[in-house]
Amino acid sequence: MSGTYVIDRQEHAGKLILMVISSLAAVLVIAGLVYATGTSARHQAALAAAGCEPSLFISGFPCTTEQMIASQYQAIATPATQQLNTAMAAYAVNEGHNLAAAEAGLSAEVATEQAFDNSLAAMTFTPQNRATADALIQQATSTGNPVPSAAAIFTPQLTAIADALIQANENLAKVATEQAQSRSLTQMRSFNHRIQAASATVQTEMKLIRKALDSPPPAG
Amino acid sequence: MARSTGGRWTGEPLAAYDYQPTPYSGPDTYQPGRYRDDAIHTPKREKAPADDHQPQQRAAKSRLDEWMEVDFKFGGSRIKRKAVALILLGAPAVLPLFFMLPALITLNSNTFAVSVDDTLGTGAELCLFLCLLVTPINTLTGQRWFVPLRRWYGIMMACCAIGDATAASITDNFAGGVFGRLAGHVFELMGFIMVMLVIPLLITGNPWAQRKLGRYWKMLHRLIYVIWGLLAAHLMLLEGFGFQRGSDGSGFAGDGDPIFHQRFYQYSVCSLFLLTLRLPPVKRWIAARQKEGRNWLVYLTIAPIFALFLFGFIFIVNEEIFKGIDSFTEHPSAE
Secondary structure: OOOOHHHHHHHHHHHHHHHHHHHHHHHHHHHHHHHHHHHHHHHHHHHOOOEHHHHHHHOOOOEEEEEEEEHHHHHHHHHHHHHHHHHHHHHHHHHOOOOOHHHHHHHHHHHHHHHHHHHHHHOOOOOOHHHHHHHHHHHHHHHHOOOOOOHHHOOOOHHHHHHHHHHHHHHHHHHHHHHOOOOOOOHOOOOOOHHHHHHHHHHHHHHHHHHHOOOOOOOO | OOOOOOHHHHOOOHHHOOOOOOOOOOOOOOOOHHHHHHOOOOOOHHHHHOOOOOHHHHHHHHHHHHHHEEEEEEEOOEEEHHHHHHHHHHHHHHHHHHHHHHHHHOOOOOHHHHHHHHHHHHHHHHHHHHHHHHHHHHHHHHHOOOOHHHHHHHHHHHHHHHHHHHHHHHOOOOOOOOHHHHHHHHHHHHHHHHHHHHHHHHHHHHHHHHHHOOOOHHHHHOOHHHHHHHHHHHHHOOOOOHEHHHHOOOOOOOOOOOOOOOOOHHHHHHHHHHOOOOOOHHHHHHHHHHOOOOOOHHHHHHHHHHHHHHHHHHHHHHHHHHHHHHHHHOOOOOO
């Protein structure tokens, strides 16, 4: 076999290899580009298949299902609403004749509102909450357990609504605190219209967050 | 059989094929070593009479290398353009380690446990590919000014891999103590072997060791190809041979690009380019086309393979930046 022939054969082999691989690569690149055009549709489909609500999906974060986040919100909102109703009822009964009892009712109202705010803040999209949720998810994944509902956090969009609710609730708690410091029942009742206005704002924000979560109003 | 000077090549300039028209006296067999050297590096070729675009092309190549050698004034000192280019191209290789720095300073075990594999592991993969990219680019362009980057990327690859293994041995959740965390699963064992192999390369990755080891140095550093192969096994097993999805594979729920995020696929498309341009027949074909002054044909043929390489590489870089920034802010992503 001559050296020239070997050179020729080697070059020919090189050409053949390159042609085959290059053609394959061209097909793969085109296929990849075509595949890339369907990214958005696949994203939506993948979320739906996993039971994730697209509006609740956080990029770079494992999917949070609508059910998880709604039940987590309900777990906060339902007892808070019940306690609040009880405290408001106690105030309504006593505002006409018993200053101390009315004050106690208002203090319970304030405490409930603050607890609700704190619980809601723990679900907002903050770096700290995200890290906590990540750690919970990581732990659940490594041990093979289901992801706990405590790992559910709001998206940045939902966090904006939750922040508005927290702010409205803080405002309500502030007015209720001032009301509880009243020296007379008359002075205490004079706050009622301010309380109603602040409560209406809270109700509006709660409706917004329930709508975003597609969650029913809390019982009680 | 006498060496043929005609046949299929009749009419084509012999000089362009690096043919040495000396009387043939040796065995009528192929001598790979001699042939390869001739095909890839042929000083005589440059002296051969020009029959096409060869001289301009070679001159252009050497001009860029020469341009890189020129000094320029910066502040009170003179710096070579090449040095600036090498620093700019080499600096990104530090990023994986830089991303983990805050977690190291604050001893944030959560960040290490969750994302060190993604940040340093992917960083090591990127550095390995960049290290392996130097030779094909040299083959294609004929330029040599960027060759020092090969060592730098290799060193950074070793640092990332060792850092990844060290952190995994301390913070991973696998049972079996340090060894269990390092080699308790087959994919981990592959990674562990890779790290063990990379250590001697890191130790001997300097001119002193190169001098001391002589011809054995090159043989030793061919271990990089073993590491390259083991990485395929590591990634293949890590993500269920490229088919697994979810937390143990790519594509968490909501991922619209599960195929692009499969690490094994990314590895494969990047390796295709790096491997193809290392095949002797391919190198020979490229060298012959370059000698003919038909570099455009080389670029045209290689373009789809390089595009595929870029396709995969971009997704690896995206993964590194995404996970790296999460690690840097100490809010690691479990995705």
